[in-house]
Amino acid sequence: MQYQLSAQRVDATGSLASSHGAEVRLATDMEGRKDAPNPVELLLAALAACMIKGAERVLPVLKFQLDGMRVSLQADRQDAPPRLAAIRYEITIDTPESAARLDLLHRNILKYGTISNTLAAAVPLSGTIRRAGDDRSS
Template sequence: MEYRVHARRIDAHGSLAVAKEAEVTLDTDLAGRRDAMNPVELLLAALAACMLKGIERVTPMLSFQIGGAEVALEAIRQDAPPKLTLIRYEITVDSAETDQRLDLLHRNILKYGTISNTLSGAVPMEGTLTRKV
């Protein structure tokens, strides 16, 4: 598969990325902006989307019953050289499945995720999958 995104600078305060018929405003302002995601936030959003899409892909194969899912992520960044040194995540699912089945879901989300596999090869990732209380 191939993926394509086109991005262009709008002005000193932001840029626009386009893929298919979707547009995302990018925070490329040196001062930052509250109404758009910066590059690290976009990376984390891509990872969250990958994990949520993995849930959608895996649950029918495992006959897994789920009422909902959420992903919370954070990244630790060093300044010199600028790079991420750790990504933490917490996947929360609304499900009555057993703990063993939750563990199976977690392993499958990570095993079959394009973004999670790519990032885990470059940045340490740690996290959990827990049941919504």
């Protein structure tokens, strides 16, 4: 499988990426923009989308009841050399499923995620999954 995307500079404050008719505004200026994600935020959005899509992929196989899902991410950037030093996530699931089944979903999300596997090979990736309304993580 191959993916294609093109991006172009629109002006000094931003750029535009497009793929198969969809467009995403990019914050590519030095000051940042309120109406567009910067490159790190785009990377985190790709990881969040990968995790949500991964859950969607395995839900029918696991016969898992998912009523809602949220992924929160944080990345630590180092300056020299400029790179991400760590990425942390928390997946919050609205479900009546047991803790063991929640853990099974978590393992499957990570095992089959193209973006999560790619990033985990390059930067420490750690996180938890928890049930919505639960204070403890697993």
